Amino acid sequence: MPTTINIFKEISVTHVTHSGALTMPELRDAWKTVYEDPDFEVGMNEIVDCSATTAFDIGFDEMLAFAKDSQAIHAARQTKITLIIIAPSNMSSKVADMFTDLAAAVDHGNDLVIVQGYPEAFALLDLSPEDIALFPASCHTESHLL
Numbered sequence: 001m002p003t004t005i006n007i008f009k010e011i012s013v014t015h016v017t018h019s020g021a022l023t024m025p026e027l028r029d030a031w032k033t034v035y036e037d038p039d040f041e042v043g044m045n046e047i048v049d050c051s052a053t054t055a056f057d058i059g060f061d062e063m064l065a066f067a068k069d070s071q072a073i074h075a076a077r078q079t080k081i082t083l084i085i086i087a088p089s090n091m092s093s094k095v096a097d098m099f100t101d102l103a104a105a106v107d108h109g110n111d112l113v114i115v116q117g118y119p120e121a122f123a124l125l126d127l128s129p130e131d132i133a134l135f136p137a138s139c140h141t142e143s144h145l146l
Contacts, residue, residue, distance in 0.1 A: 003030045004136075007039040011131045014044050015139075019052035024062040035073070043079040047121050049139075050085060050092040058095065067102040074110055082111045084121045117142045 003026065006015040014034050018027075034040055058066075074081070087096040093114060100112045115121050118139045122132050132140070 005030065005034055005037070006134075006136065007034065007037055007044070008131075008134050009039045009041065011125075011127065011134065012041065012044045013047060013125065013127075014040065015047045015049070015135065017049040017052065017138075019054070021055040021057060022050070022053050023057045024059075024066065027058065027066065031070075042077045043081060045082045045084070045125055047084045047086065047125075049118075050087045050096065051089070051117070053092055056091065056095045060098070063095075063098055064102050064106075067099060067108065068106050071103065071106045071108045074108065080110055082113065082124060084124055085112070085114045086117060086121055087114050088116045 002019050004017040004019075007013075008015065016030055016034065018030070085096040085099070087093040096114045100114060103110075103112055113124060115124070118135075119142050
C-alpha cells in the first residue's frame with residue numbers, strides 16, 4: 001500500500017494519502033514518519049486522504065489501540081488540532097467512522113471531521129488559493145467546487 005506524505009510547514013498542515021490496501025502496521029509507519037520529519041511541528045492540522053484506499057485490513061482492537069496511542073501523543077504535546085479524513089466511499093467512511101467513534105471514547109481531544117473531498121477539507125482549514133496551490137495536482141480535481 002503506497003502512502004504519500006506532504007508536510008506543509010508554511011501553512012501548518014500535514015497531508016497523508018493512502019492508496020491500495022491499508023494495514024495497521026502501514027498506518028502506524030506513516031504517522032511515525034510524519035512525526036519524525038524535521039519539518040513536522042507540534043500543532044499541525046492533518047488531512048488524511050483515504051479516497052484511493054481499496055481495502056482496510058484493520059480490526060477493532062487494532063483501531064482502538066491506535067486511537068489510544070494517538071490520544072496519548074496529542075495529550076503529551078498539549079495541542080488541539082483539526083484532523084480531517086477524506087473518505088468518499090462507503091468502505092472508507094465506515095473505517096473513518098470507527099476511528100472517530102473510538103477516538104471520542106478515549107477522549108482524543110481533537111476536532112475529527114470526515115469529509116467527501118478536498119473542497120470541504122480546504123474550507124474547514126480556511127485555506128487560501130495560494131495555500132491550496134501547495135497541494136499536489138491530484139488534490140485539485142474538484143477545484144470547480146472551490
